[in-house]
Amino acid sequence: MDLTLSPEYTAFRDHVAKLLEENAHLAPGPEDKGLKHPKRLAWQKFLIGEGLTARTIPEEYGGYGAEPDILKSRIIAEEFARSGVPRPLAGQGISMLVPTLLELGTPEQKEKYIRPTLHGEMIWCQGYSEPGAGSDLASLQTKAVEDGDDYVINGQKIWTSTARQADMIFCLVRTDPDAKKHHGITYILFPMDTPGIEVRPLVDMTGSANFNEVFFTDVRVPKSGVVFEPNKGWQVANATLTHERGMLGDPNATKARFVELVELMKRETVNGERLIDNPLLRDRLMALQAEVYAMQANGLRIMTSRLKKESAGLAGLVVKLQGCELNHQIAGLAIDALGELGVLYGEGEHLRSEGSWQWRYMYDLGLIIGGGTAQIQKNIISERGLDMPREPKPTVRA
């Protein structure tokens, strides 16, 4: 056990901290709305140039081109969390498509898509889930029929974030309806302005449309958009789903929220008493602090496994389930602590933390469900982590 950083990494941390501090004024603020706001794009370009994002992506594709170094990546993430300086862009194009293309894309696909995606000039959405294919994603039915050099696509996707802003979609479609469900799927890229695509915003419980439904009617797209090979889309998608699960439940983000909650409870008073002086609320706060410590330590353990190129085993499998639940509980305590003011939402003079705790409480429930529901996570933990048998398939009666 050695939790100290060598001089090389201490120097790197100082370097990153200084860079962020000195250049924070370049970062976009909340008033700079729009995914392609010039200030956002300039900030992203600056961060790539300094190696604070897209760090290990080769220079020829618009990245910084550094050797992979898990510790340095972690230091960068920690310094963003600590300083509160706006983070680099992190859409699904950057987090999921780019790693997929780097691994499985053709030279043309890499050349065409990676650079503009990294620089925020090309926005992507992910066409995976369907109304009838959620946890059982492989049962998706959106159909792509070959026609010369094209596919003609019909069907519907749901839970598509940034579909309205997206230039492009990476999409799973069924190309072989006769094959077993995992074997007839193709991973394909096409522009969102292709005729026949309709996007309808999907308003969720937070009151805003964080997601969309996307409808395809005779959408004709070139076969050159296929990533890897036709009917191998399930493998391609699984390469990226690993990236998504790793993103949910980041302990640094959870720690930052916990610190915010402590500040709130020290600042806010009721009947002349600070919220933190209420023993019942304080007890819940301390219980959450123990969990925050635990998830941070668990994160360090996982990172060590990755450094050693070993599997993190159960420590890794439990992160999505435990991390998302913990975030939800932190927001829940903030709301309870605020009492009647906890329900204020939207705008108004009595609103606390811009109403963000209610927003998080609701949105975090969405994250407990999204990206593999809590119940699917428990299946994964018990089957892969505890080696318990799978639920037998129901026998079909004639």
Place this chain on the structure above:
Amino acid sequence: MEFGLSEDQKLLQETVRRFVAEQAPLDAIRKIAEGDEEAKQTIAAGIEELGLNGIAVPEELGGAGLGMLDAVLVQECLGYGIVPSGFLASVVASTTFSSADTALAQAIAAGEVRFGIALNDLVSRRDGAGLSAQNGVLSGTSMMAVSAEDATHLLVCDVERNLHVCAPQDYQVLPTIDRTRVFTELKLSNAESQISLADGKGALARACLLLAADSLGASQAMLDKAVEYAKERKQFGRVIGSFQAVKHLCAEMAAKIEPSRALIWHAAHALDMDEGEALVMALLAKAHISEVATFVARTSTEVHGGMGFTDLVGLHYWFKRIGVNRQLLGSPAQLRQMAAVAQGLVAA
């Protein structure tokens, strides 16, 4: 930067694990619970032979010169096998006094003295209870002493929360749900304080963390038993471990246990490095694992169905180990309050 165990630590774990599996099977534990003194002494001799009691005593004093993380790994193995032992008391006593009285630490490592500890009053003292220390002599009572029944020395705390070493005098056994371990109420009358120390926080942190590790080990054992049982037991024509209702219970146990393990290792490391957060982490680690272990104790029992409720399977010994650990040296709510005070969030 490495968060994990060294090769030596893995070897230590393996050694103690093997000892527990071979020398302390459930049959032996049952005998101890029924009052078989010989069974108890056999295990005590085995632990002595492995040199575990002197694990945290510096090498120049004849100990192994290891730290709290190593001690935590040993305690986790002992908790896994619900082994009754004087290990916790030895480690807490030797780390508390290894600089104040090197001869005593040396004697612990050599197996010449056996310590009992009574630190409960650092956390909660009942009305009318407590030890007064006047003119270097201790009088009064102290509840829930650990390993005091066959000790040659006692580490106690007075009503001012100062620590003392004294010779054992009278005690009364306090029967608990856990019959594998003996807990006592000390009754002292003008016992001479041989050594005294003002700050009990270090001893409290170490004792809490060892109890946490013990509950962690017991929880892991209960999870392993639940998974094993669920893979064998058949109902409705298939093993119950293939039902999601049962699998999810097991997954929930694992999901709570695994981060707790990282927390306990981290807290132990913080104590070894003498970090500022170490006390808060140790208090919260015990509070947290107590909640997790309580959940595991009932859930594992439920997975075992009716058999979990029987004496035959013996699962209840782990249930009770966890139940007692939870209340010893501060229930979760008490420890969380102390953690809030220790980090200056509220006044004491």
